[in-house]
Amino acid sequence: MSHDYGFFSFESKDEVLAKSKEFWNPGKTQFWIDEGVPLVIDRREGYFIYDMSGKRLIDTHLNGGTYNLGHRNPEVVSAIESAMTHFDIGNHHFPSLARTALAEALIAGAPPGLTKVVYGSGGGEAIDIALKTARHATQKRKIVSIVKAYHGHTGLAVATGDDRFSKLFLSEQPDDFPHVPFNDLAAMEEALVGRDVAAVIMETIPATYGFPLPNPGYLEAVKAMCERYDALYIADEVQTGLMRTGELWGISKHGISPDIMVTGKGISGGMYPISAVLVNEKAAGWLTEDGFGHISTFGGAEVGCIAALKSLEICSRPETRSMVHYISDLIGRGMRSIQDLYPDWFVGIRQNGVILGLEFADPQGAKFVMRRLYEHGVWAIFSTLDPRVLQFKPGLLLTPELCEELLDRAQVAIGLARDDVARAGRKAS
Amino acid sequence: MPELLVESAGVPRARAMVARAEWAARTFATYDKPSVDRIVRAAAKALADHAAEFAKAAVAETGFGVADHKALKNLACSTGLVDHYRDHDYVTPRIDVDAKIVEVPRPAGVIFALTPSTNPVATTSFKILLALMTRSAVIVSPHPLAKDVCSAAAKVMAEAALAAGAPDGVIQWVAEPSIPLINALMTDERVDVIVATGGSAVVRSAYRSGNPAIGVGPGNVPVLVDRTADIPAAAARIIESKSFDNSILCTNESVVIVESAVADKFVSAMVHEGGFLLNPEDRDRIRELVFPDGHFDIRFVGKDATWIAAEAGIRVPANTKVLIAPFDLAVPEEPLAHEKLCPVLGLIKVPTAARGIEVARAVLRITGAGHSAAIHSRDAQTVLAFGAGVPVYRVSVNVGNSLGSSGIHTNLAPSMTIGTGYAGRSSVGENLQPSHLIHWTRLAYNADVREVLPDFTGLSPWTAATGSVPPYPQASNLSTANVAPPRAQDDATELREEIRRLIVEELHQIIKG
Numbered sequence A: 001m002s003h004d005y006g007f008f009s010f011e012s013k014d015e016v017l018a019k020s021k022e023f024w025n026p027g028k029t030q031f032w033i034d035e036g037v038p039l040v041i042d043r044r045e046g047y048f049i050y051d052m053s054g055k056r057l058i059d060t061h062l063n064g065g066t067y068n069l070g071h072r073n074p075e076v077v078s079a080i081e082s083a084m085t086h087f088d089i090g091n092h093h094f095p096s097l098a099r100t101a102l103a104e105a106l107i108a109g110a111p112p113g114l115t116k117v118v119y120g121s122g123g124g125e126a127i128d129i130a131l132k133t134a135r136h137a138t139q140k141r142k143i144v145s146i147v148k149a150y151h152g153h154t155g156l157a158v159a160t161g162d163d164r165f166s167k168l169f170l171s172e173q174p175d176d177f178p179h180v181p182f183n184d185l186a187a188m189e190e191a192l193v194g195r196d197v198a199a200v201i202m203e204t205i206p207a208t209y210g211f212p213l214p215n216p217g218y219l220e221a222v223k224a225m226c227e228r229y230d231a232l233y234i235a236d237e238v239q240t241g242l243m244r245t246g247e248l249w250g251i252s253k254h255g256i257s258p259d260i261m262v263t264g265k266g267i268s269g270g271m272y273p274i275s276a277v278l279v280n281e282k283a284a285g286w287l288t289e290d291g292f293g294h295i296s297t298f299g300g301a302e303v304g305c306i307a308a309l310k311s312l313e314i315c316s317r318p319e320t321r322s323m324v325h326y327i328s329d330l331i332g333r334g335m336r337s338i339q340d341l342y343p344d345w346f347v348g349i350r351q352n353g354v355i356l357g358l359e360f361a362d363p364q365g366a367k368f369v370m371r372r373l374y375e376h377g378v379w380a381i382f383s384t385l386d387p388r389v390l391q392f393k394p395g396l397l398l399t400p401e402l403c404e405e406l407l408d409r410a411q412v413a414i415g416l417a418r419d420d421v422a423r424a425g426r427k428a429s
Numbered sequence B: 001m002p003e004l005l006v007e008s009a010g011v012p013r014a015r016a017m018v019a020r021a022e023w024a025a026r027t028f029a030t031y032d033k034p035s036v037d038r039i040v041r042a043a044a045k046a047l048a049d050h051a052a053e054f055a056k057a058a059v060a061e062t063g064f065g066v067a068d069h070k071a072l073k074n075l076a077c078s079t080g081l082v083d084h085y086r087d088h089d090y091v092t093p094r095i096d097v098d099a100k101i102v103e104v105p106r107p108a109g110v111i112f113a114l115t116p117s118t119n120p121v122a123t124t125s126f127k128i129l130l131a132l133m134t135r136s137a138v139i140v141s142p143h144p145l146a147k148d149v150c151s152a153a154a155k156v157m158a159e160a161a162l163a164a165g166a167p168d169g170v171i172q173w174v175a176e177p178s179i180p181l182i183n184a185l186m187t188d189e190r191v192d193v194i195v196a197t198g199g200s201a202v203v204r205s206a207y208r209s210g211n212p213a214i215g216v217g218p219g220n221v222p223v224l225v226d227r228t229a230d231i232p233a234a235a236a237r238i239i240e241s242k243s244f245d246n247s248i249l250c251t252n253e254s255v256v257i258v259e260s261a262v263a264d265k266f267v268s269a270m271v272h273e274g275g276f277l278l279n280p281e282d283r284d285r286i287r288e289l290v291f292p293d294g295h296f297d298i299r300f301v302g303k304d305a306t307w308i309a310a311e312a313g314i315r316v317p318a319n320t321k322v323l324i325a326p327f328d329l330a331v332p333e334e335p336l337a338h339e340k341l342c343p344v345l346g347l348i349k350v351p352t353a354a355r356g357i358e359v360a361r362a363v364l365r366i367t368g369a370g371h372s373a374a375i376h377s378r379d380a381q382t383v384l385a386f387g388a389g390v391p392v393y394r395v396s397v398n399v400g401n402s403l404g405s406s407g408i409h410t411n412l413a414p415s416m417t418i419g420t421g422y423a424g425r426s427s428v429g430e431n432l433q434p435s436h437l438i439h440w441t442r443l444a445y446n447a448d449v450r451e452v453l454p455d456f457t458g459l460s461p462w463t464a465a466t467g468s469v470p471p472y473p474q475a476s477n478l479s480t481a482n483v484a485p486p487r488a489q490d491d492a493t494e495l496r497e498e499i500r501r502l503i504v505e506e507l508h509q510i511i512k513g
């Protein structure tokens, strides 16, 4: 069966995979084949993605929240279509209609104290902007992040993360980027006590590390320490923002007003890349001192701004909030009852709203579950930095029926994965 | 100004409301009887507490009707309704031991309720309570003329229901109704049933929507007074009923048909009660004024009789409640034979009751088939002949039709939605009542006597509602998860913040200590 997409066509999925290796990324392409997830996403609609073979998958990876509102959310699509009759990317040097409108909307819904918005075109760039902003405001260089942090792969962001990704490109900067263990307040204090730190950057729940939950009071205490030792607190809300925790911003649930907050991914409904950094007055100085300090041609592209305005509006609706609370309740209860079936295998549920990290009793457990879920029509990804844990991120607008279906599929797949692990163990021993 | 093609305001929000309602309905459908009763009572009381205030607001917003009468209906359709259905149960399974059938009530799910401008608050309350009694979620779309007062009414009921343990989003309302929005909701496949009260256009589009619908047609009420009637009582009841809420209801009398033998006595009795008999010239003036070119002028909807008379240049006593317009023949080209949404009452004299029945049929041929009619008579034979001959599904006997057909002064189901049945192009011929909004799952045992029906007494598949529904999504490692934050209300942010601060403070103490 030939696959003709108008703009291009392929004879078969095999041809795509072969050419993907040849012209794009052999490592990544092969990785997924080896992992038993030979997925080439074709059609996408709502919370469904379809492999080229036609296989339907419920997407609970959502690219870290990029597809919070579903794939090709019709409201976002129509907003962009309308926007394109009048706007394009815009000219990044000039004041702009759409950037201003989005900035005002972002600030209106932001934790108190945040007053200005800087735009990027992706999460990593936004993180770099946040870090540069903190350095400017404090006139200090050091950035503290947690061990196994993930804030993106751009120049500065990559240095805050696991050295797997910085070493590869000879980009580790351990002196300027100390890493401290998560949930360890003593280590944090030790890192800050010298008062030479510009900022602590912290995901409200570290996604790529498998969503370990901050201990009660941990983030609050880190924020207090930042104040004590003159460092800024940067909240990376790229994955935890936009209603995933049942509040628009996860950090608000902690009562924390960060100095800088970063959003990306879901902010534009997965239809047009854009990211944003929200800063308070303490941090905003460079925007007055030298407004051209950070330049990005695509940063804050106006079509993206309109996609973001629409997505932000949808996320902020009382209806959406209510549904997230319902979904989080149903999925949480469903997962706990699956856990009751396999307590020795499905050993933990980390949950805050529709952010879930599912822990399994094997160092690579989540990969087994991922494979079985894939086979049973669900796409969820293991945590790169802790493959025991499966990231499970149901959408914000799921229907009750689809949630029930998702739980049905998950129950069977998790059980089968347990048997797989047992078999693999027997073979190994 | 750039011309941007943006979807009509409110439509996406309306769709979001349906999605939320689905969640609410799913949970509500598992509530047990005591939980449902508590919620129903709380919502009804909340409306009743504002009955007079909302009545005034409805008159002010729509510009028609009588506040005192609306207050009465608001009470009848809130606490009154709950009282009426006090001993009914739409929740608990029923057991028919002889038939060996156990029946489990299943709610409609998501109800889309359209409410009219004429009866705005009472209908809003009525439909919300029917939904709550039967455990469905409801989205109210008020008539645009009455949107503010209906939204206010829905809001107080929603808040009270929520506080009594109802699932979040079980009552929602459209604050800014529009045609595209209503179309979007009507055709939304997630809506389980549309309950439409309003003009024919709305009702017809409900039936066209592709969704199950209960819509009711218009009325045009003929009332027969025969020679056996208690004439003074009939006159008093008719004047009171015709002037009720200044005749904007579909149940107000339209044309009174009186047997000649008692006509003079009856007309004087009506005049005694506040009727004003128009002479032929004044009658023509009123016809000209109220039906210019044969079409009703909506300026007169629900206006006082004295105001209408003054507009026509007719002097009437200050206590005039109804203008009586005599005419001879009920035919389509006679405007006075049509529905008149103001206190103008047609009058036709007939030689016999049998002729009266024919005239009543003629009135209903014009419009109003399936709706209601009234008769004042002490002769069972005539009453039966009227009931069998006139194509309506309820006849008020020796009682005013406005509160008679709506079950407030009769023992019909109290209702703001009068089913006009097949004769009136509706799926329901009864007064709308809770039973119309549920279906039953029937567990039917083998009829063979050897197969025995076990004892189901006391068994219930439903559960009591506890805490806020849904629970607030606390992080799973928070030991404070049992400290329930305030409900998902948009204005509760401050309180939430306050509780948040307290928790954080407490945690700080724990960490430090």
Ligand SMILES: Cc1ncc(COP(=O)(O)O)c(C=O)c1O
Residues within 6 Å of the ligand: A064, A122, A123, A124, A125, A127, A150, A151, A152, A153, A203, A207, A208, A236, A237, A238, A239, A264, A265
């Ligand atoms: C928490 C967090 N921050 C930042 C980023 C970087 O975003 P991007 O991939 O758009 O550069 C990611 C991406 O996964 C992320 O998960």
